[in-house]
Amino acid sequence: MRKKLIFTGVLWCVLLAVALWLLNALFMPKYMSEIPEGALIAEYYNETADHDVVFIGDCEVYENFSPDVLWREYGITSYIRGSAQQLIWQSYYLMEETLKYETPKVMVFNVLSMQYGEPQSEAYNRLNLDGMRLSPQKLAAVEASMTEEESMLSYLFPLLRYHTRWSELTAEDVKYMFHRDPVSDSGYLMNVEVRPAENVPEGAPLADYQFAEVCYDYLDKMVELCENHGVELVLIKAPSLYPYWYGQWEEQMEDYAAEKGLKYINFLELIDEAGLDFSTDTYDHGLHLNLYGAEKLSHWFGSWLRENCPQVADRRGEEPYETVWNEKSEAYAQRKAQLEAAWAAEQKEEPEA
Amino acid sequence: MKQKFAALALALGLTLSLAACGGGNAPAGGESPAPQNSAAPQAAGAYVFTTGDGVTVSVDEDMAQVLTDLGEAQSYFEAESCAFEGLDKTYTYPGFVITTRPDGENDYVNSIRLTDDSVSTVEGVYIGSSEADVKAAYGEDGGADQGMLSYTAGGVSLNFILEDGAVISIEYLPA
C-alpha cells in the first residue's frame, strides 16, 4: 500500500515535470518569422566543423561580415557569435563559452558596446541569453545582465517568463517546438535591401566620454582569456555611421590597443579603402551594411587577415571544411537569390521614395 | 515594580525611536492594490522649449502635433532599433534637433537638443552661456555629474553640458 502510494506520487511528479518541459518548449518565442536576431545565439550549437576566426559582438558584426566571402575568397573558416545590442559582459561570457567548444586562431571583438556600462533592457537580454545552453557562462552572463525587474529563476525556467504568451501562441510555436530553421549563414544575418544613408546626425555632445570601468574590466578579461587559450584578439569598430562613434572614444580604444599590444581596426576610417558606398551598401540609412557592403568589407578584412594573421590558414581542399563550406555556400547563394527576388518584388510594388 | 515599569517605558521609547528612523526602509506591509492617482503625463511647471517663432515643444508631446506646428524639418533621419520594430527618428531644425521614440502607432518627442545660439531656453540660456548664467537661471544645485548641470521639473530634465566653463549642449529629456 505504502509502496503504491509512493509510486503514484513519483509517477505524477515525473508527469508534471514532463508536462512543464513540453510547455516550456511550446511557450519559448521561436524567432523564426519575426525577430530572427533572437535565434542567432543558439544556432552556433549546430556547427559541425571548427572555425579559425570567431567574431563576437553586437549587430555591427552579424550584419557587416560575410563568412561565406571569407571562405570563398580566402579559405578562412569563420563564425559570427553576434546578437542584438550584445553587451560587453555578454560578449565575454560568449567568448568563454565558445572556447569550451573550439579554439579558434583569432577572435574579433567589435568595441561599440564599450559605451554601455549597465544592464540595458530586458528584451535584449532575452534575445541574447535565452539561446545560450545552460552553463556556468550562461549563469554568469545572466547575473551580469539582469535589470532590476528580472530574476535568475526565469532564465532557468523560461516558462516563468513567457507564460503570458498563452493567448498569442501560433502554429509556428508548435512547428518549432523542438527544432529551428537556420536564420543566418554562419551567424551572418543577410539583408539585401538598399536604403542610402542620408542626413546621418552628428553625435550630441556628452558630459562624459570616459568608458565605464566595468567595460574595461571585461575587456581586460577578454585579453587575458584569449592569451590563456593562445588566441589572438583583434578589436574592431565596424563602419556603421550611426550610432555615432566619438573621437574621444576612438582615442581610448587606440590607447588601449597600444597598451595591450592588440591589433585594432577602425573601419570608419577605411570606408573608402574598402570600397564601401553608403548610397548603395546599407539597408537602413547607414546603421548596418547590406549584403553588398558586407561582402566588400569581408573581402577587405580577409586580405587583412591573410597579411596580418598568418596563423589563420587557407582550408580550401581540406576536409571536413571543404564539404561543410560548400554546403554553406550553396545555402548562402540560395538565400541571397530568394531575398533579392523578394526585395525586387517589393521595389516594384512601391518604389522607395 | 518601579524598575519594571521603567524597563517597559524604555522599551516603548526605543521602539518608537526605531519607528521614527525606520522611514527609509521598505514598508513591510507592502503595497495594496489600492488606487493611487496617476499623475498626468506632463505635469504643470515642466521645462518646455520655445522656438524663435514662439512655438512651444515639450518632451512626450505627440510628434505629429509638433510637425504641424513647426513645419517640415531641415533634415530627417530614422534609425531602426536592432531587432525590434519601430524607428527612432531625428528631425533637425535650424538651431535644434528633436528625436522621437515610437509608442504604439505614434511617435513622441524624446529629446530636444539646442545646437547653436540662434535659440535659447525659455529661461534665457543658450549655447555659449557661462556656467554662472546657467546657475543664475536655474539654481546652484545642478547635480553631481562632472561637466554637466542637470535640472528637473515636472518630469522633464534639462541638461547643460559645459566645456571650459561654457555651455556646449542643451538638452531636454524625460526625467
Next chain:
Amino acid sequence: MSFASAQFLAFFAVLFVLYYLIPRRHQWKLLLVGSVFFYFFAGWYCLVYIGVTAVTTWLAARKIGALQARQDAWLRERREELNKEARKARKAADKKVRWRWALGSMLLNFGILAVVKYTDFVLGSVNGVLSAAGAGTQLPLANLVLPMGISFYTFQSMGYLIDVYWGKYPPERSLGRFALFVTFFPQLIQGPISRYNDLSQTLYAEHRWDSRQIAMGGMRALWGLGKKLIIADRLAIPLRELTAAPEEYAGLYVLAVMFLYAVQLYADFTGGIDITIGVAQMLGVKVTENFERPFFSKNIAEYWRRWHITMGTWFRDYVFYPLSVSKGVLKLHQKARARLGEAGKRVSVYLCTMILWFVTGLWHGASWNFIVWGLLNGVVILVSQECEPLYARFHGRFPGLKGTFGYRLFEVGRTFVLMSAIRVLDVYRDVPLTFRQVGTVFTSFRPSVLWDGSFLELGLSAGDWLIAALGAAALVVCSLLGRREPVRQRLVRRPSLAWGGCAALVVCMVIFGVYGIGFDATQFIYNQF
C-alpha cells in the same frame, strides 16, 4: 517574503524537510527559528517590534500568573482564619494589581500599534481641520513604517494576556514557546488571529509524518495559491485601472468595481488563509478556520460570523462583551430604561454595537473610509434587527416563502450586494469620492460599456476575463461541493485523482498565474492590517 514567491517556496521546502528529520522534541524550536528568519526577511527592525511585544506580553502574563498563584496560596493557607469579606477584599486588591500589569502591557503594545499605524492618520486629520480653518501651517507627517502583521500579532498577544488575566488558563512558562505563538510564520502576514488555548494544542506537540494530513495541507495551500495567482492578482489589474481614474470610470464601472472587488478580495484573502492553514497543517499544526463560505450568508450578521471569523470573535470576546457588562454601560442601560422605558433597553446595545464597529473599522486601516465602512456595517446590522418584526409579519402573510430555494437565493444575493456596496469604501479609500462614485451609478448609467469593448481597455484581454470568470466559477462550484465535506477530503481517498488534480493546478498556475515581468506582484491585501 510573500507566500507567492520563490523565496517562500524554498524557505518552506527546507523547513519542511528539516522538520520531519530532526528529533521530534525539537520541532517547535525549529518553527521558532524559521519564524524569526521569516520575519527577519521583512527587515530586522521589524524583529524589534515583534520582540518587544512577545517579551513584554510574556513577562506581564507570567507576573499575572504568579500573582494569581500567590493569592491562591495565601488564601489556602488562611482558609480557616479568614472570613468571606476578608477573602473578597484580598481578591479585589490582588485583582487590582494584576489589572495594573495587564493594563501596562496593553497600553504599551496597543500604544506601539497606535503610534505606528495611526500617527499619520491623526496628523492628516488635524491638517485637514487646520486647512479648513484657514490656517497656513501644516503638521509634517511622520511616515512611520508599519511592521509586518503588527495588527495581527498584537491582537493575538493581547487576547492571550486578557485570557490569562481572566484566569482562563495559566500563562505559558517558556519564553521561547510563547514567542513561537506570537511569531508563528504561516499566520504572521495576515492572520488568522489565533487563540493561545487553541493553537497551543498542536503548536508545541511532537508531530510524526502523517501522509494524509500533509497531503490535505499541501492541497489546501496549492489551492490557495491558485486563487491568489490566477484570480485575485488578475482582477487586481482592472481594479487598479478603474480606481486610478475614478472620474473616467463612473456609472456602470462603479458596479463593476463593486463586484470585481468582492471576488478579488475573497480570492485574495481566503487564498492567503488557505495557504496559512494548509502550510500549518503540513507541519501538523491546526490553525483556526477564518472563513466559512461567507458569500452564502443570508444576512449581514451571519456574514460577519462567516467572514474573517477570528477577527469577529476577537472583537466580540474582548471588546463587545466586556463593554456590554462594564459599569458605565450598565449604568447607562438602567438610566435609559428608567427614562425611555422599553425603547431605552436598546440604547446600550446600540452604543456597544456602534463602538464595536467603529473599532473594527479603525482596525482595518487608519483612514476615515474604514471608519465609515465599519459604522455602516453597524448601522445595517442594527437596522435589520429593527426590521425583524416587519420580516416576521411579511413571512406570516406568505408562509410558504421562507426556506424555498428561490427565497434563500434572494437572501444570499441581497447580502452579497449589500456587503459589496459597503465595501466600495475600501476600494476608493476616500469617503466623499466613494459617495460621488456610487451616485454616478444612478446619474450616468451607460450600459453600452458592457459590450462596446470598454472592458478590454482595462488591462485584461478577453482571454484574461474568461480565465477570471472560469476561476470565479470554479470557486463557487468548489464551495458548493465542499458543503458537507471539503473537496480535498474526498480527493485524498483517491490518491491518483488528488495527484492529478494538483499537477493540473500547478500547470494552470504556471501558465495562467499573474506573475513575473509585466505584472506587478500584488501582495495579499490583508497584509496591511
